[in-house]
Amino acid sequence: MLLDAKAPATLGAVVEAVARLSTLSEAKILELVSAGKLQDVFPFQPAGDPLLPADSKADEELVEASALPLRAAQRATIVSASLPNAAAAKRRAARTKAPSRKIKSLLKK
Amino acid sequence: MRRFARSAPSKTNKRRYVDIRVTDMNAADALWWDTRLGPTHARDASRADRLWVWSVLLPMCHLVQRAKRRHCRPLVVWARADTGRFVRAGMCLIIEEYPYLDVRHPADSDFLWFLSAADSAVLRADYAMSHPPALGRVLLDMAIVLSQNAGRGGRMGLHAARAGGDSLLAFYAHCGLNSLPRRAALPPSVQRPNDGRFFYADEAVAEALAAALDPSR
Numbered sequence: 001m002l003l004d005a006k007a008p009a010t011l012g013a014v015v016e017a018v019a020r021l022s023t024l025s026e027a028k029i030l031e032l033v034s035a036g037k038l039q040d041v042f043p044f045q046p047a048g049d050p051l052l053p054a055d056s057k058a059d060e061e062l063v064e065a066s067a068l069p070l071r072a073a074q075r076a077t078i079v080s081a082s083l084p085n086a087a088a089a090k091r092r093a094a095r096t097k098a099p100s101r102k103i104k105s106l107l108k109k
Numbered sequence: 110m111r112r113f114a115r116s117a118p119s120k121t122n123k124r125r126y127v128d129i130r131v132t133d134m135n136a137a138d139a140l141w142w143d144t145r146l147g148p149t150h151a152r153d154a155s156r157a158d159r160l161w162v163w164s165v166l167l168p169m170c171h172l173v174q175r176a177k178r179r180h181c182r183p184l185v186v187w188a189r190a191d192t193g194r195f196v197r198a199g200m201c202l203i204i205e206e207y208p209y210l211d212v213r214h215p216a217d218s219d220f221l222w223f224l225s226a227a228d229s230a231v232l233r234a235d236y237a238m239s240h241p242p243a244l245g246r247v248l249l250d251m252a253i254v255l256s257q258n259a260g261r262g263g264r265m266g267l268h269a270a271r272a273g274g275d276s277l278l279a280f281y282a283h284c285g286l287n288s289l290p291r292r293a294a295l296p297p298s299v300q301r302p303n304d305g306r307f308f309y310a311d312e313a314v315a316e317a318l319a320a321a322l323d324p325s326r
Contacts, residue, residue, distance in 0.1 A: 014172070017169075018169075018172045018173055018176055019176070021169070021173045021176075022173050022176035022177055023300075024300070025299055025300040025301035026204065026207075026220060026222050026268065026299075027268040027299075027301050027304075027306075027307075028300075028301060029173070030222065030223070030268055030270050031270070031271060033160070033161055033166060033223070034157055034158070034159075034160060034161070034270045034271070034272040035160065035272070036160035038160075038161075038162060038165055038166065038169070039162070039165065042165060042169045044165055044168060044169065045165075046136070046140065046164045046165070052137075052140060052141055052144055052145075053137040053138070053140070053141050055141070055145070055196060055236060056190060056192065056194035056195060056196045056236070057187070057194060057195050058193075058194055058195070059128075059130070059189075059194075059195060062130045062132055062187060062195060063132060063133075064113075064130055064131060064132060065113065065131045065132050065133045065184055067110070067111060067112050067113050067251075067254050067255060067258050068110065068258050068259075069205075069255075069258065069259045070180075070182075075180055078133050078135075078182075078183070079171050079175075081133070081135035081136060082134070082135060082136055082139075082167045082168045082171050082183065083136055083168055084136040084140065084164065
């Protein structure tokens with residue numbers, strides 16, 4: 001999983017928090033989250049693009065989730081899409097004009 | 110192989126069905142939920158999920174489960190509004206290959222860790238959804254379907270958040286899940302005393318619940 005170096009939480013703090021949280025049961029974590037203490041135990045602040053996605057989508061815009069077991073590559077995509085910066089970067093990339101043929105040929109060199 | 114449900118009964122008129130779609134959850138979905146619905150949910154003291162921040166919850170769950178060598182499957186349920194377009198109406202986070210809660214039959218199962226349905230009044234007022242869907246059964250079904258398709262027999266479990274009080278216990282019992290008796294032992298890796306708020310579906314219960322939703326797939 002990639003973490004943004006510019007994010008408010010340092011990688012070390014996140015790793016430490018994950019190590020601590022992974023010793024707890026899922027029910028205990030659910031309890032902490034429900035008590036509003038998630039930010040205390042997991043020092044992660046989404047620092048990505050604050051652009052909100054659209055409120056609604058047309059049927060054909062939705063990519064329905066597979067109910068079958070996922071392959072490793074599909075799992076990796078889902079994990080990276082859970083990070084705000086990854087999602088923002090993807091949106092930014094989609095907004096960015098594709099490189100011209102000239103730039104592409106330069107990149108190949 | 111079963112698909113996820115594609116329609117759910119309206120909350121106000123059980124004979125009327127609303128189109129729904131299930132997508133994989135990403136950070137943008139979590140951000141939208143926190144921004145658009147979070148403030149309303151936070152004001153409702155009866156909601157177990159009133160203080161959940163999905164934008165933080167989502168990466169945290171992946172990381173914690175990876176540390177335990179398991180995978181999370183975060184999913185979003187969208188429902189059709191009066192405009193014909195789809196709006197996010199439910200969120201859930203399922204852990205795959207979780208120890209089955211009935212220790213008499215050691216096996217893997219799926220664990221429905223977090224599930225949340227959007228406030229119906231907000232969907233009606235702000236998103237032109239005259240018929241918000243009843244998603245409780247659909248969200249349970251998603252864990253059952255994943256478990257069945259992965260060869261885990263539909264076995265699934267969950268822990269009813271204490272913040273949900275007795276009404277949440279009654280809801281899961283009403284849905285047809287088995288309540289794990291308070292005296293029952295939990296799998297060792299669950300690392301927690303049994304507080305009487307665990308529910309599960311065995312193969313037979315899972316099949317009955319899934320079959321009941323087959324016309325909606």
